[in-house]
Amino acid sequence: MNNKIIQHVNVLLPHQILPSATVWIANGKVERIETQELKKFEDGYEPIDGKGMWLIPGMIDVHIHGANGYDMMDGTEASIQEVSRACAATGCTSFLATSVSSTMEDLLNMIHSVKFMIGREQGARIAGIHLEGPYLNPRRKGMQNEKYLRHPNLEEMKLIFQEAGSLIKMVTIAPELPGGLELISxxxxxxxxxxxxxxxxxxxxxxxxxxxxxxxxTHCFNGMRPIHHRDPGLIVAAFEEPHVSLQAIVDQVHLHPAIIRLMHRLKGPEGMVLITDALQAMGLGDGNYIFGGHHVTVSEGIARLADGTLASSTVTMNEALRLTVVNGISMTDAVHMASTTPARILGLPHKGKIEVGYDADLILLDERYQVQWTMIEGELLRTETCNI
Known part of the structure; x- marks a missing residue:
């Protein structure tokens, strides 16, 4: 049954929490939102008791590399599918399959796998592809493998677009490299x-x-020239531009809580996006992995290269949401940054909000921010699909 009535939920609206609300779902969309409790259920609707928990719009991760032991650069459909399932299990209903700097062959294999999996996802939906590299600066490479880094190449990028077309939704580059501004155009x-x-x-x-x-x-403050009072760099330039939005890895490692609050104070929830930047260790935890051609060790949930460089994260979207609130940002703003702002940035007009006419991409969270169930376009995912 596609039509549902979700009762006894605290609904996260764009600027407020609606307590003890009832949400009607019909044909995969939000049909009605009311505060009065139903005494009698309407025919054709399946009742769902939210038990006083939070109902939030499905989160959208614009930057994720892998999960559950699978790296999307493997170039296999199984890797894309596993990330889709892991995303759904942790409160994410749409995501950008994100590359790392690699050979053209490996990148094209990843693109082909994403193209094949669209429409076959068992969890979160693929909203497109995020190319992180290879046109990045070796001076700020972070975990990116230097042997694959190169200057912007317009002909190469045109070839990538021939393969991926409109699936490319985001591209991360270092604009100061030769050819950078031409590539931006x-x-x-x-x-x-x-x-x-x-x-x-x-x-x-x-x-x-x-x-x-x-x-x-991308992952603001990480992998870029730091702020100096005589050399303000990229970060201050971004702070000054109203149209520029910032990604934040909120995992208590990549950003100090005061920096998270500073970003929020300067940009507001409309200019800040929560991401995971997760590698395949998300969902598995500590151990040794190969990521981006590097040996990566995860210890106490922190992924590092042998020289100590941070190598992505293991945080999940529901945990990033929790930590954002722990760090002093309101629940409504945190949800805005995890759902509404990425939907707007990616041009997804019917996602990112619980609002009449929007897709019923919904997450039920308990008080510990644990995902109780995930709904995508009105369909509840099977429990085993959301197990992580």
Whole structure:
């Protein structure tokens, strides 16, 4: 039965929490939202008791590399499917399959796997592809493998678009590299989100990139020139531009809580996006992994290269949401950053909010931010599908 009535839930609306509400779902969409309790259920609707828990819009992860032991750069359909399931289990209903810098062959294999899996997802839906590299600066490479880094190549990017087409939704580059601004002009014509990271851009170089069409900063503060009072760099340039949004890895490792609050204070929930940037250790935990051609060790949930460099994260979206609130940001703003803002940035007009006419992509969370169930376009996913 596709039509449902969800009762006794605290509904996270864009700017408020609606307590003890009832939500009607019909044909995969939100049909009604009311505060009065039903005494009698309508025919054709399946009742669901939310037991006083939170009902939030499905979260959207614009930056995830892997989960449950699977890396999407494996180039297999099984890897994409496992990430889809893991996302759904942790409160995410849409995601961008995210690459790392690699050979063209490996990147094209990943793109082919994503294309094949669209429409076959058993969990979260694929909203597109995020290319993180390979046009990144070796000086700020982070965990990106330097042997695959190169200057922007317009002909190579055109070949990638021939294979992926409109699936490319976001591209992260270092704009200060030779050919960077030319590449930004091309990407702007393709209507993709142009993001900056793994960049040594100065304040002036970043300003030029934002004026040319860049509008997003990937894992802000990480993999870029730091702020200095005589050399403000990319981060301050982004703070000054109203149209530029910022990704945040909220895992108590990548960003100090005060920095998270600073980002929120300057950009607000409309200019900040929660991400996982997770590698395949998400859902498995401590151990040794191969990621981006590197040996990565995860200890106490923190992934590092042999030299101590942070190598993505193991945080999940529901945990990132919890930690955002723990760090002093309201639940409504945290949900906005996890759902509403990424939906707007990606141009997903019927996702990211619990609102009449929107897709019924919904998550039921308990007081510990544990996912009780995931609904995608009105369909509850099977319990075993959401097990992580």
């Amino acid at each position: 091309f990407l702007k014509e393709q209507d993709v989100v142009i993001a900056i990271a793994h960049s040594d851009a100065t304040y002036e170089e970043a300003k030029l990139a934002f004026a040319a069409g860049a509008s997003h900063v």
